[in-house]
Amino acid sequence: MKINLKMPAYAMAFTLLFQSCIKDPPANPEADIEQFKVESKLLTGDVFIDQANRIITLNLTEAAFKEGIAPQILVSQGARVEPASGTKITFDQEMSYVVTSASGENKKTYQVKIVNVGHWDFDFENWMANSADQYQYPIESNNTQVWSSGNPGVALAGVPKRADAYPTQSTSDGYLGTKAASMSTIKGTALSEFIGVKLFAGSIFLGDFKSAEALFNPLAATEFGQPYLSGQPARFTGYYKYAPGPVLQDRDGNPINGQTDQCSIYAVVYNGTERLNATNIMTSDRVIAKAVLADGSAKETFTRFDIPFIYIPGAVRAENIMVAIVASSSARGGEYVGALGSKLIIDSLRIIPQ
Known part of the structure; x- marks a missing residue:
């Protein structure tokens, strides 16, 4: 100076x-x-x-x-x-x-x-744990990760750093093999309740979770889908069992009398390479087909489902398509409505081409 x-x-x-x-x-x-x-x-x-x-x-x-x-x-x-x-x-x-x-x-x-999802059959046999927060996520036999869950968002709410503290984790109670995917609806933490979140529903989906969006726009944080290169999806099959929690509650934690929690399992085919999320996966004009489990009620033993994809009349397939698979222990978990203790287990999922 x-x-x-x-x-x-x-x-x-x-x-x-x-x-x-x-x-x-x-x-x-x-x-x-x-x-x-x-x-x-x-x-x-x-x-x-x-x-x-x-x-x-x-x-x-x-x-x-x-x-x-x-x-x-x-x-x-x-x-x-x-x-x-x-x-x-x-x-x-x-x-x-x-x-x-x-x-x-x-x-x-x-x-x-x-990521090369070429086989489209998922048995949830292999899992890894996040090094910092210890939540689990499934991996494929070649060590690639094609599945995600709401666990990274729950980690931000301050749950204990143990695999069994999270809503989505592996279980030995599977239909085939040694493991399956388990989802439970759990109570919110002191931090989450401070911002009005009373519960977290367990979820698992093909795609990615954007942690940066989790606090401000949690539905947009879930990015659904993987590229589908195996022809035209025809059917969605798999096994599940479900036990709803005793009391369905609304977003404020009040009981909803006369209603019981239900699980949600569905697959969606849509055009393009940019992923849809929980705000638009069922409503986007890019969606060309859906396969939705109609019965989300209690199932004490593993129950097989075989759901045909229903293609939207007039929808035209683009060169690139994505397929999303989504499952949750509470069908309205995205609205923070569910029953504490609801538990969904899924295993041996398949997307079968024409």
Whole structure:
């Protein structure tokens, strides 16, 4: 700074003192991948960044998988990423990115996972746990994650960091194999009740959960669907059993007399690569077919369902389609209406093509 030598002594002293108090702001400690852009012609579904588990999921065309891609990457201000943005990567071995914050204090490693849902039969035999919050999520035999749940949102409400504290988890009480997916409707926490959420319904769905949306727009946080490359979906089959909780309650926690909780299981086919969510999965004009379980009442033993997809008259299939599968222990759980203790178990789900 240039000092005016003709200014009064007290003014000069004040100026020097003021300048001595000003310090450069600390370097940004964040080390996040904020955007991971791939040319749309190379994708069969949108890119998703799972910040909670530090996983980047890619739905690539066969050609892109074989030849590689050169993604454009946006990271936290001042941070650096290796490999650098624009570097061509291939998938002959596991791929990861390391982000170092501008301050140099923090590093995060993001794993790249290629999602290829080609078989469309799901037995829920393999599960992993989130390293920070300990909730479980199913993975496929090739270690890719195609299923998500409301657990990441429940984690923000302050439940204990144990798998059995969450509404969605694995169970050994399955129809086939050693495991199945269990969903229960549980009581809200002190934090969630402060914002008016009295309960959490267990849920599981093909797709992703955007944790950043969970507090402000929880229905939009659930992104439903995976790219479908196996022809035309014809039927949705599987096994379930269900025990509703004793008292159905409204959003305010008041009993709803004369009614019993019901479960929800459905599949939806829709056009495009951008995922629909809980605000529009049943109403969007992109939907071309639905297969909805009609009977959500109690089932003491595993019950098989075989539901044909009902195609909307006049709906035209696009080049790219997505299929969503959604299940919940309380059919109105998205409205925070349900019965504490309701429990749904699903196993051996299939999407059968024509």
